[in-house]
Amino acid sequence: MATEPDPSAPEIHITRPSIISKPLQIAKEVMATPDPTTSATTGNPHAKFAQYPSLRGKTVLITGGAEGIGASATSQFSHQGSQVLILDISESSAIKLIETLKSQGASPLPAFYQCDVSDLKALKSTCDEILQKYGAVDILVNNAASAGGAARAGTFEVTEESWQFGVDVNLRHQFFLTQYLVPAMKASGRGGSIINMGSITWRIPATGLPVYTACKAAILGLTRTHAKEFGKDGIRVNSIMPGSIATERQRREVLTEEYERLTLESQSLKRVLEPDEVGRLILWLGSEDSSAVTGSSYVVDGGWVGDT
Numbered sequence: 001m002a003t004e005p006d007p008s009a010p011e012i013h014i015t016r017p018s019i020i021s022k023p024l025q026i027a028k029e030v031m032a033t034p035d036p037t038t039s040a041t042t043g044n045p046h047a048k049f050a051q052y053p054s055l056r057g058k059t060v061l062i063t064g065g066a067e068g069i070g071a072s073a074t075s076q077f078s079h080q081g082s083q084v085l086i087l088d089i090s091e092s093s094a095i096k097l098i099e100t101l102k103s104q105g106a107s108p109l110p111a112f113y114q115c116d117v118s119d120l121k122a123l124k125s126t127c128d129e130i131l132q133k134y135g136a137v138d139i140l141v142n143n144a145a146s147a148g149g150a151a152r153a154g155t156f157e158v159t160e161e162s163w164q165f166g167v168d169v170n171l172r173h174q175f176f177l178t179q180y181l182v183p184a185m186k187a188s189g190r191g192g193s194i195i196n197m198g199s200i201t202w203r204i205p206a207t208g209l210p211v212y213t214a215c216k217a218a219i220l221g222l223t224r225t226h227a228k229e230f231g232k233d234g235i236r237v238n239s240i241m242p243g244s245i246a247t248e249r250q251r252r253e254v255l256t257e258e259y260e261r262l263t264l265e266s267q268s269l270k271r272v273l274e275p276d277e278v279g280r281l282i283l284w285l286g287s288e289d290s291s292a293v294t295g296s297s298y299v300v301d302g303g304w305v306g307d308t
Contacts, residue, residue: 043104044079049280054288056081061130061137061181063117063173064144065110066093068247069197072279073141074110075101080283084110085130085137087117088144117144118168120176127180136184136192139286142174143197147212155210166211171218178226182235191234193286196223198241198297203305204266216241220297227295236294238285243301246272268303 060077064070065086071093077084078101086094094112101109115126130137146169153162174196185192198220202213219239227237244263264270278300284290285298299306 044106045104046076046079046276046280050284050289052080052283052287052289055283055286058082058138058286059085059134059136060139060141060286061085061087061177062141062143063087063177065141066090066097066112068249069242069245069275069278069282070141070143071097072275073143073282075106076276076279076283077139077286078106078108078110079104081107082139082286083108083134085134086110086112087115087126088112089114089116117173117177118165120172123173123176124180127177131181131184136188136190137181138185138188138190138192140177140181140192140194141197141282141286142177142195144173145170145197145199145212145215147199147201147209152209153211154208158211163211167215170212170215171222174219175222182230182233185235186230186233191236193290194226194230194235194237195282195285196237196239198223198239200241200243200299200301200305203241203299223297224295231294236285236290238290238293238295239297240278240281240285241297241299241301242278243267243273243299243304245275245278245300247275263304266304267301268306271302273300273302 055077058077060082062070062073062077062084065074065084066088067090070086070088074084074086074097086097088094091112091114094110094114098109098112113126113130115122117123146166158166178194182192182194196219199212199216201209202217206213220241223237223239230237244259244267260272264272267273281298281300285293
């Protein structure tokens, strides 16, 4: 016997891009109906912090938006009433995050596009699909990166293959996503904001991951170049350099007692830094409150390297 559909259940749409170079290259959307103005009373964890009316209705693409700093940005933009597009390789993490946001009353809920950012063919296809549906992306957060696994190799252990992989996952996609999405930003006439996520590792300087630090240093140059190039179109480009941030993965893989002790010795603030503290800066740079800010780089490290 047929049953009536549950009107409270999330509606999931799956569309397949015309070019699929990864078996799991899919897009999922979980649609919602809650009013974001009520989210503060239904579990908005960011309610006590700044609200940005200029973010309401903006389309925000966040790479690596299902975990860590990216997940924090996804949550915060969603609670501001932005339409977030999560571009991430982890379907399970994205769906878990979306369900959490649904329970908190965020609206609209994010759309999830599963994609490996190191695969340019898949990345371009996903961008084409996004632009066809949304017209233009207003805010691009180039967040996806990897400092684990093969990235943690000293200079004499780096191979041609590991070098290329490090560049692909930490730098190349930032350039090409900008290339793919900026024309529509220009055509919209609304301008836009691009936030490139760097790192303080090259400023410390850290050892043992030279490919990663080289990529993160390059992001500063890319940010300044694109800020100058796209400024005439009202597109702002800034970068953020986080320090040691206690994401779930960091806590699981890196934050040993000894690592934490050494980090706190280096920081001016003698406490562990949380992803939401970076996410709030991302939010501000995406909003019109930072309308005159471009070509700048912001350090969020608890006073480790500061602005030296």
